[in-house]
Amino acid sequence: MSLAVTAEQEDLRAAVGRFLDSRAPLSRTRELMERPVPHDPETWRALAVELGVQGIGVPEEHGGSGIDVQALAHVFEETGRVLLPGPLLATLGLAVPLLLASGDSAAQARYLPGIAAGETVATVGWLAPGAAWDTVGGAATAVPRPRSGWALDGRVALVLDGLAADLCLVVADTPAGPSVFAVDTTGPGVDRHRVRALDPTRGLAEFVLDGAPGSRVGEEGAGSALLAAARDQACVLLAAEMVGAAQACLDMAVAYARQREQFGRPIGSFQAIKHKCAEVLVEIEGARSCARYAAWACGASPEEVPTVAALAKAAAAEAFFRAAADGLQIHGGIGFTWEHDAHLFLKRAKACQVLFGDTRAFRLRLADRLGI
Amino acid sequence: MTTHQTAYRALPPTAAAVDPGPEAEDFRHEFRAWLSEHAPPELRGVGWPAPPGSPHTEALRDWGKVLCDAGYMCVSWPREYGGRGLSPVEVAIMNEEFDRAGVPRVTRGRAETTVGPAVIAHGTEEQKAYFLPRIISGEHVYCQGFSEPGAGSDLAGLRTSGVVEGDELVITGQKVWTSGYYESTMMFCLVRTDPDAPKHAGISYVLLPVAENGPGTGVEFRPIRQLTGRSGFAETFLDGARVPLFNVIGGLHQGWRVTVTTLGHERGNRATIAHVAYARDFWALVEEVRARGLAGDPAVREKLAWAWTQIETMRFSGLHLLAALAAGQDPTTRAENGSVTKIRWSEYARGFGELALDLLGPEALTAGGAGEDGLGYWQEQFLSSRSGTIWGGTAEVQRNIIAERVLGLPKESRGMGR
Ligand SMILES: Cc1cc2nc3c(=O)[nH]c(=O)nc-3n(C[C@H](O)[C@H](O)[C@H](O)COP(=O)(O)OP(=O)(O)OC[C@H]3O[C@@H](n4cnc5c(N)ncnc54)[C@H](O)[C@@H]3O)c2cc1C
Numbered sequence: 109m110s111l112a113v114t115a116e117q118e119d120l121r122a123a124v125g126r127f128l129d130s131r132a133p134l135s136r137t138r139e140l141m142e143r144p145v146p147h148d149p150e151t152w153r154a155l156a157v158e159l160g161v162q163g164i165g166v167p168e169e170h171g172g173s174g175i176d177v178q179a180l181a182h183v184f185e186e187t188g189r190v191l192l193p194g195p196l197l198a199t200l201g202l203a204v205p206l207l208l209a210s211g212d213s214a215a216q217a218r219y220l221p222g223i224a225a226g227e228t229v230a231t232v233g234w235l236a237p238g239a240a241w242d243t244v245g246g247a248a249t250a251v252p253r254p255r256s257g258w259a260l261d262g263r264v265a266l267v268l269d270g271l272a273a274d275l276c277l278v279v280a281d282t283p284a285g286p287s288v289f290a291v292d293t294t295g296p297g298v299d300r301h302r303v304r305a306l307d308p309t310r311g312l313a314e315f316v317l318d319g320a321p322g323s324r325v326g327e328e329g330a331g332s333a334l335l336a337a338a339r340d341q342a343c344v345l346l347a348a349e350m351v352g353a354a355q356a357c358l359d360m361a362v363a364y365a366r367q368r369e370q371f372g373r374p375i376g377s378f379q380a381i382k383h384k385c386a387e388v389l390v391e392i393e394g395a396r397s398c399a400r401y402a403a404w405a406c407g408a409s410p411e412e413v414p415t416v417a418a419l420a421k422a423a424a425a426e427a428f429f430r431a432a433a434d435g436l437q438i439h440g441g442i443g444f445t446w447e448h449d450a451h452l453f454l455k456r457a458k459a460c461q462v463l464f465g466d467t468r469a470f471r472l473r474l475a476d477r478l479g480i
Numbered sequence: 481m482t483t484h485q486t487a488y489r490a491l492p493p494t495a496a497a498v499d500p501g502p503e504a505e506d507f508r509h510e511f512r513a514w515l516s517e518h519a520p521p522e523l524r525g526v527g528w529p530a531p532p533g534s535p536h537t538e539a540l541r542d543w544g545k546v547l548c549d550a551g552y553m554c555v556s557w558p559r560e561y562g563g564r565g566l567s568p569v570e571v572a573i574m575n576e577e578f579d580r581a582g583v584p585r586v587t588r589g590r591a592e593t594t595v596g597p598a599v600i601a602h603g604t605e606e607q608k609a610y611f612l613p614r615i616i617s618g619e620h621v622y623c624q625g626f627s628e629p630g631a632g633s634d635l636a637g638l639r640t641s642g643v644v645e646g647d648e649l650v651i652t653g654q655k656v657w658t659s660g661y662y663e664s665t666m667m668f669c670l671v672r673t674d675p676d677a678p679k680h681a682g683i684s685y686v687l688l689p690v691a692e693n694g695p696g697t698g699v700e701f702r703p704i705r706q707l708t709g710r711s712g713f714a715e716t717f718l719d720g721a722r723v724p725l726f727n728v729i730g731g732l733h734q735g736w737r738v739t740v741t742t743l744g745h746e747r748g749n750r751a752t753i754a755h756v757a758y759a760r761d762f763w764a765l766v767e768e769v770r771a772r773g774l775a776g777d778p779a780v781r782e783k784l785a786w787a788w789t790q791i792e793t794m795r796f797s798g799l800h801l802l803a804a805l806a807a808g809q810d811p812t813t814r815a816e817n818g819s820v821t822k823i824r825w826s827e828y829a830r831g832f833g834e835l836a837l838d839l840l841g842p843e844a845l846t847a848g849g850a851g852e853d854g855l856g857y858w859q860e861q862f863l864s865s866r867s868g869t870i871w872g873g874t875a876e877v878q879r880n881i882i883a884e885r886v887l888g889l890p891k892e893s894r895g896m897g898r
Contacts, residue, residue, distance in 0.1 A: 109499070110497060110498055110499030110803045110806065110807060111497045111498065111799055111800055111803035112498075112499070112800075112803040112804050112806065112807035112809060113804070113809075114807075358887075362887050362888070362889065365889060366888070366889060366890065373890070374889075374890050376883075376889040376890050377889065377890040377891065377892055379876075379880070379892065381889075382879065382880065382883035382884075382887075382889050383876070383879045383880075383883065385882075385883055385887055385889065386878075386879035386880075386882035386883045386886075386887070387879065389815055389820065389882055389886065389887065390820050390823050390824060390882070392815075393797070393814070393815055393816040393820050394790075394793040394797065394824060396814075396816075397793055397796040397797040397800055397816070398789075398792065398793055398796055400796075400800065401497070401792075401796040401799065401800070404497065408496060408497070409496060409497075416792070419785075419788070419789045419792055422785075422789065423789055423793065468782055470785075471781070471782045471785035471786060471789075472778055472781055472782055472785065474785040474788065474789070475781035475782070475784055475785045478785070478788060480766055480769075480775060480781060480784055480785075
């Protein structure tokens with residue numbers, strides 16, 4: 109399998125692009141972000157049924173079409189373009205890779221078919237309120253229940269698309285260490301509420317667990333390792349999403365710069381504007397090379413994933429933020445309005461930069477992983 | 481200090497990401513076998529091109545001859561013109577194998593990447609038969625005579641004149657920043673042959689012999705000392721230099737077209753190999769940092785991770801390009817083009833040079849190395865890295881190109897650059 113973009117990937121990308129343009133354009137994102145749960149279940153199901161998107165992250169024996177992160181990354185570049193609200197990152201970036209890494213075939217058989225079919229939304233929660241990104245453990249505890257299963261107590265913060273989720277994989281402490289538990293979000297003992305977010309286009313929730321029933325996923329004590337594997341894939345897909353969103357910012361800025369006139373000529377003929385656009389393009393292309401390589405590595409060069417995932421996340425976050433910030437600047441006053449879309453990208457960009465750790469943290473992680 | 485020769489991490493080979501196909505893999509094995517037999521041990525770890533006055537000059541020349549005789553020179557040229565007809569993917573594989581064996585790939589530099597392709601694309605069969613073998617053999621070593629005191633970024637503003645007299649062209653004017661003049665026997669230059677034509681229309685592309693130079697010859701180099709202390713380039717005074725019209729490539733007044741269509745040839749090469757030398761320097765700097773006990777400092781680690789990210793970006797970008805080519809696709813469907821890669825590597829090199837000196841601490845202030853003026857390796861890196869954003873189209877000009885040709889932004893008003 110090579111790095112080259114295949115005809116099937118091009119087709120998938122074009123199909124997703126058409127789907128989003130007609131069913132979930134940026135104007136739809138604006139509608140959804142005003143709702144308590146920025147998620148459209150109909151779009152979610154259609155993505156699975158009509159395009160098989162969720163299935164691309166799921167092995168065939170569990171109802172998917174076989175994992176192809178490279179293809180998924182193309183999907184994420186497209187969904188990033190319209191800042192698609194909804195649990196794609198939570199489900200395909202975090203939950204599915206965690207389930208797969210767990211090697212727990214019972215849990216996989218139970219949850220993956222529903223995910224592939226677009227019937228289940230899954231997410232992962234591991235952070236205690238106020239905890240640093242890298243902390244694993246301390247958010248919840250799990251104790252065995254008398255007859256079967258476990259009971260979870262605690263407070264889990266920053267659960268991506270937590271209100272949209274049917275299933276939450278919670279990392280909770282046991283005597284053997286942090287372990288993963290599947291919790292039915294509609295079950296007893298689960299109280300979840302929306303957390304108002306800097307980026308209104310991605311849902312965040314906090315879960316309060318009070319004796320919530322959970323079934324263990326994977327080995328007891330495997331929580332850290334599973335989370336690490338999941339987060340690497342989440343970073344790869346997030347990087348792809350950011351590249352798509354950054355490209356949308358650049359496209360918007362360039363279109364505006366060609367049309368808006370001041371001093372008797374298009375502002376895009378001023379070098380200060382031109383060079384900003386060119387610099388953004390250089391950054392985006394670099395980030396795209398990193399993100400696509402990292403996605404390829406997930407399937408073809410797994411030993412590289414820990415380094416290239418960290419690197420791709422940081423590179424894409426830098427490019428996206430710059431594209432959003434410079435894009436806004438190029439729009440002048442109108443860019444500072446609620447009505448214009450520039451702020452949606454700016455907010456998503458900053459939120460993405462901070463999500464899972466800021467650029468500095470990722471650079472340090474990269475240094476660790478390189479053995480420097 | 482020989483830090484630049486320190487072993488660095490092996491990078492995963494092209495094969496996995498590019499899927500070069502069985503033929504290219506056959507070529508890899510054939511070439512690997514050949515190299516293992518012929519690679520000169522005394523050149524292990526030696527870089528190419530060698531700086532002026534390098535003790536390896538002789539050995540490199542011999543190695544070049546061995547490569548020539550075996551058909552490993554100008555390998556991307558078609559076979560009928562003495563090349564080997566290698567695809568960019570095969571060239572990348574070849575570079576990888578040179579790197580793996582630890583010996584330099586001696587090339588014919590600009591003659592190979594720029595002049596040869598121009599002659600192949602625009603020359604007559606007689607011109608090809610005359611000029612191409614001489615490039616391959618190394619008899620013709622070219623310097624570039626494009627820039628003039630009044631024509632830098634605005635290259636088409638050049639004024640050096642070429643006047644036709646019989647079957648000769650008589651050239652008068654001044655070129656500047658002529659790199660590598662000291663080892664050149666030829667200069668490929670642009671001269672104005674029709675002063676009345678519009679700016680871009682009256683220029684010719686001429687291959688001018690410069691082996692004989694000095695007062696009275698019509699060609700005179702006056703070395704210019706660069707900021708490194710070395711005289712890497714010169715002013716070139718042309719005073720009635722005579723050259724047969726045979727040496728005009730692509731026809732009189734057609735020089736701009738010849739130049740523009742052959743500028744991109746270097747690209748595949750550079751885009752897929754640049755990261756290797758940067759990676760070597762990177763790990764050498766990591767060693768320096770460790771030796772100074774700085775490797776635990778988060779600020780230092782963060783900067784090193786930044787540098788590694790840039791190097792990897794270059795590697796990935798090159799691999800994407802090769803993978804697309806190997807899959808028979810047109811890589812220009814991506815906005816990533818020669819200007820983008822040039823900005824990336826040249827700005828990275830500057831940043832890395834600055835970083836290296838920051839990390840050396842007090843040592844960065846003093847000279848005690850083997851270089852010109854006693855400068856050390858990292859100091860020379862720092863200084864020479866300032867040129868990448870200037871030669872071959874400045875970073876600003878590259879941004880103009882990206883903005884106008886890739887993004888379609890409107891041109892500046894008339895009279896403002898290219
Ligand atoms: C190490 C080195 C080796 C070289 N070797 C050779 C060689 O072998 N042969 C040869 O012919 N030339 C050579 N050059 C010359 C090189 O190509 C020129 O220096 C380059 O094209 C810039 O021209 P200039 O120096 O006249 O600068 P100028 O064009 O005068 O530029 C000065 C500054 O103005 C900026 N500027 C100019 N025009 C614009 C514009 N339209 N928009 C925005 N900014 C602009 C530039 O970016 C730069 O920052 C070499 C240069 C260096 C540094």
